[in-house]
Amino acid sequence: MSNMYGTLSKLDLALEYQSHIPILRPSIHSRRANLTVKFQDIYGFPVEGNVDDVNVLNEVREKIRQQGRVWWSLEASKGANWYLQTRISSTLKSSLKFSALGNAITLKRIIRKGIPPVLRPKLWLSLSGADKKKSTVPESYYKDLIRAVEGKTTPATRQIDQDLPRTFPGHAWLDTAEGHASLKRVLVAYSFRDSEVGYCQGLNYVAALLLLVMKTEEDAFWMLSVLLENVLVSDCYSNNLSGCHVEQRVFKDLLYKKCPRVAAHLEYLDIDVSLVTTEWFLCVFSKSLPSETTLRVWDVLFYEGAAVLFYVALAIFKMREEQLLGVHQVGDVINIVQKTTHQLFDPDELLTVAFDNIGSMNTTTISKERKKLEPAVMAELGERVRRLNSMKAEHK
Numbered sequence: 001m002s003n004m005y006g007t008l009s010k011l012d013l014a015l016e017y018q019s020h021i022p023i024l025r026p027s028i029h030s031r032r033a034n035l036t037v038k039f040q041d042i043y044g045f046p047v048e049g050n051v052d053d054v055n056v057l058n059e060v061r062e063k064i065r066q067q068g069r070v071w072w073s074l075e076a077s078k079g080a081n082w083y084l085q086t087r088i089s090s091t092l093k094s095s096l097k098f099s100a101l102g103n104a105i106t107l108k109r110i111i112r113k114g115i116p117p118v119l120r121p122k123l124w125l126s127l128s129g130a131d132k133k134k135s136t137v138p139e140s141y142y143k144d145l146i147r148a149v150e151g152k153t154t155p156a157t158r159q160i161d162q163d164l165p166r167t168f169p170g171h172a173w174l175d176t177a178e179g180h181a182s183l184k185r186v187l188v189a190y191s192f193r194d195s196e197v198g199y200c201q202g203l204n205y206v207a208a209l210l211l212l213v214m215k216t217e218e219d220a221f222w223m224l225s226v227l228l229e230n231v232l233v234s235d236c237y238s239n240n241l242s243g244c245h246v247e248q249r250v251f252k253d254l255l256y257k258k259c260p261r262v263a264a265h266l267e268y269l270d271i272d273v274s275l276v277t278t279e280w281f282l283c284v285f286s287k288s289l290p291s292e293t294t295l296r297v298w299d300v301l302f303y304e305g306a307a308v309l310f311y312v313a314l315a316i317f318k319m320r321e322e323q324l325l326g327v328h329q330v331g332d333v334i335n336i337v338q339k340t341t342h343q344l345f346d347p348d349e350l351l352t353v354a355f356d357n358i359g360s361m362n363t364t365t366i367s368k369e370r371k372k373l374e375p376a377v378m379a380e381l382g383e384r385v386r387r388l389n390s391m392k393a394e395h396k
Contacts, residue, residue: 036049037051037053037054041290041292042117042291042292043209043291043295044171044172044212045170045171045291046170046171049345056345056346063348064114064117068118071119074106078103083127084126111299111304112299112300114299121215123299124223125222128226128227130219130222130225133222142218142221143218146185148192149188149189152192156191156199159201160187160191164184164204167183168208171208173212174208174212182217183211186221187199190203190207190225190228197228197237200237202282203237205287206283208286209291210224227284231305232306233247245380246370246373247281249373250373251274251314255273255317258359261321261325262321262324265324266333269333276337277313280309281313285297285312288338289341289344289350293346296351307361307366310361311361315353315358316341316344317337318358319350319353
């Protein structure tokens with residue numbers, strides 16, 4: 001797949017970033033208890049932690065049960081599927097009954113507290129717009145697409161084949177022949193649906209988690225489609241990852257505004273924050289945060305949009321501000337951040353900071369910031385391609 005900037009492939013760019021990022025593994029250093037234990041979390045992911053982590057995960061399970069009761073009681077008082085009729089267009093706001101507006105406010109608040117796992121498939125499809133997208137094509141669209149692309153080989157399918165065994169190794173279902181086949185069908189189908197994106201490393205983690213939540217390949221496929229085509233900023237996964245580069249630049253600016261001391265300290269140490277954050281945005285946190293914490297972020301993402309990714313990324317730095325100010329090596333910074341993300345088993349710990357301590361960020365402001373920074377990012381990407389091409393020419 002060629003692109004307007006030359007012959008630098010999406011894979012080259014992804015690998016260029018990944019070569020700087022150490023392999024992420026849960027820390028085996030305990031905080032209080034010295035005993036390391038291995039266990040499975042709610043979604044079947046193998047976790048290595050200590051007794052504290054097990055206790056936190058048990059508390060999270062109990063919170064999920066409590067939150068389920070909140071949803072059921074709202075359903076009892078407001079009627080079945082009340083949450084599917086709360087999308088409010090600005091033109092209708094003035095003529096809306098107070099109850100509809102109240103429902104929308106209630107929905108935003110309780111989504112931030114978490115959607116019960118059993119309701120996620122239905123709510124995600126509705127709130128994200130995936131079911132609307134699905135309704136515009138024939139019912140057999142996904143099956144027809146799978147049949148049409150079966151056995152076809154492209155650069156995307158070859159890369160997908162390589163990435164399947166690397167996707168959450170050790171998971172009870174994903175890391176099996178059946179799990180690999182299911183994930184491959186979703187990823188290959190999408191690579192043919194959108195040949196501009198094709199396949200980008202990082203999407204394997206996103207699609208795998210969607211499969212676990214949505215339960216069916218078809219629903220996971222439509223969630224992946226709406227995520228890449230409507231929810232996230234465009235060109236995040238295009239050939240040159242330009243959208244992802246723009247998000248990194250926006251994030252750096254936001255870090256200066258929201259955590260100025262950390263941003264100044266990292267700049268003084270000559271540490272590029274995108275060494276850590278690129279993977280967060282490319283994998284939508286699925287490779288960095290524990291599963292239920294990632295899914296709580298996605299609950300908000302599918303209702304409120306991509307701005308939540310900035311809130312969460314800023315919150316991680318905010319939570320470890322004092323620790324980060326006390327270190328002076330790039331390795332120490334990366335270790336602190338990675339250890340933090342892997343131990344965030346309690347989603348509320350992260351989301352409370354994200355929504356209560358960061359301060360509001362207007363989506364319109366973020367959009368303007370993207371537009372402002374895009375030309376400089378594109379110019380840099382073009383320059384990088386020219387440099388790499390001239391280096392290749394010299395070595396011929």
